[in-house]
Amino acid sequence: MEKLAIFGGSPVREDRIYYGRQCIGEDDIQAVVDTLRSDYITCGPKVAELEKKLCGITGAKYAVMVSSGTAALHISAMAAGVKPGDEVIVSSITFAASSNCVLYCGGTPVFADIKPDTYNIDPEEIKRLITPKTKGIIAVDFTGQAVEVDAIREICKQHNLFFIEDAAHSIGTLYNGKPVGSLADMTCFSFHPVKTVTAGEGGAVTTNDEETYKKLLLYRSHGITRDINQMVNKTDAKWYNEQVTLGFNYRMTDFQAALLISQLNKLPDFKAKRKAIAEKYNEAFKDMPEIFVQKEIPESDTARHLYELRLDPEKLTCTRREFFDALYAENTCPQVHYLPVYWHSYYESLGYKHGLCPNAEAFYENSMSIPLYPALTEKDTDDVIKAVKKVVEYYRK
Numbered sequence: 228m229e230k231l232a233i234f235g236g237s238p239v240r241e242d243r244i245y246y247g248r249q250c251i252g253e254d255d256i257q258a259v260v261d262t263l264r265s266d267y268i269t270c271g272p273k274v275a276e277l278e279k280k281l282c283g284i285t286g287a288k289y290a291v292m293v294s295s296g297t298a299a300l301h302i303s304a305m306a307a308g309v310k311p312g313d314e315v316i317v318s319s320i321t322f323a324a325s326s327n328c329v330l331y332c333g334g335t336p337v338f339a340d341i342k343p344d345t346y347n348i349d350p351e352e353i354k355r356l357i358t359p360k361t362k363g364i365i366a367v368d369f370t371g372q373a374v375e376v377d378a379i380r381e382i383c384k385q386h387n388l389f390f391i392e393d394a395a396h397s398i399g400t401l402y403n404g405k406p407v408g409s410l411a412d413m414t415c416f417s418f419h420p421v422k423t424v425t426a427g428e429g430g431a432v433t434t435n436d437e438e439t440y441k442k443l444l445l446y447r448s449h450g451i452t453r454d455i456n457q458m459v460n461k462t463d464a465k466w467y468n469e470q471v472t473l474g475f476n477y478r479m480t481d482f483q484a485a486l487l488i489s490q491l492n493k494l495p496d497f498k499a500k501r502k503a504i505a506e507k508y509n510e511a512f513k514d515m516p517e518i519f520v521q522k523e524i525p526e527s528d529t530a531r532h533l534y535e536l537r538l539d540p541e542k543l544t545c546t547r548r549e550f551f552d553a554l555y556a557e558n559t560c561p562q563v564h565y566l567p568v569y570w571h572s573y574y575e576s577l578g579y580k581h582g583l584c585p586n587a588e589a590f591y592e593n594s595m596s597i598p599l600y601p602a603l604t605e606k607d608t609d610d611v612i613k614a615v616k617k618v619v620e621y622y623r624k
């Protein structure tokens with residue numbers, strides 16, 4: 228048997244491939260430079276143009292660009308009216324920002340388990356967790372695959388709950404033919420460099436509700452308005468603006484907006500490339516009993532953000548840690564997404580206990596994300612598959 232690199236064998240390749248990376252072209256760079264030479268570098272015409280473009284892509288009536296996905300989640304939770312005493316049901320396998328926004332508002336996140344095959348929040352678990360204090364649901368389109376939107380919307384309707392979709396992974400995904408961004412009460416996007424399209428840092432909230440939209444605008448910019456209809460001390464003096472609530476500075480700059488506009492022009496291409504790579508991995512792994520392939524629901528036409536390699540621990544002699552390190556030594560560098568949020572020591576300090584979400588915990592203990600981004604070449608993906616197979620063969624029971 229071929230020796231693994233970790234034990235002194237030669238690695239599958241010399242240079243490292245990481246699990247994700249941004250894809251910036253000369254046209255993206257030029258768009259940023261042009262904006263830096265223009266009259267506005269923040270909150271000018273590029274942010275307005277981008278908001279319009281995002282409405283076009285998502286089919287939403289309104290879009291509010293902000294400085295990060297975390298900011299998008301924060302102002303969404305505020306606009307939804309989350310306050311101390313409220314419970315909000317959140318996916319358990321996600322980045323901590325999905326539930327931190329509930330804490331920012333003084334509310335209590337309640338973690339729902341995932342389905343063992345799709346890795347998305349289980350609507351039956353949501354139902355089980357509803358109490359008189361439940362105010363809403365924050366559901367994450369994990370890996371880019373849409374959550375079960377119809378089932379979640381039905382639960383929200385029955386129990387009068389808000390539905391925030393954390394779409395940090397899923398820009399470009401369609402659910403029953405409709406784009407993510409127009410399906411929930413509010414949808415939050417992130418444009419961090421690991422995501423499908425990037426603004427360096429950035430985020431957005433989309434909504435179809437005008438009242439919500441007005442609140443989001445206020446929270447983005449200190450709670451200050453220039454709209455006389457929103458003022459308490461009304462005046463049309465040209466210099467006057469008034470703070471009517473407590474908000475933040477969560478604005479996006481115009482040069483970030485220019486970068487994202489340019490990136491969004493490539494979204495169909497990025498989506499096609501990501502899909503093709505995910506399909507190639509599925510094809511390579513589907514007949515290997517040591518690996519589970521993520522179930523895809525037919526409703527979701529997925530712009531895949533992450534590819535999850537999930538191991539069957541019954542069929543391997545190694546731990547996930549050993550598998551991860553061996554793959555790393557072969558120069559295929561995975562990452563783990565995610566620690567169940569309530570396993571973070573901060574959440575433990577709030578009283579959350581292990582054992583809350585068994586499917587999420589089992590998923591975390593056996594999974595890792597392998598390289599997936601549009602600039603991967605045929606050879607790169609062949610090498611990833613070769614490295615995975617080499618490690619599996621070595622540790623096969």
Ligand SMILES: *Cc1c(COP(=O)(O)O)cnc(C)c1O
Binds near residue numbers: 298367417
């Ligand atoms: C990246 C991410 C966020 C946070 O976005 P930032 O832009 O990094 O603040 C929130 N939720 C999920 C699921 C994410 O992947």
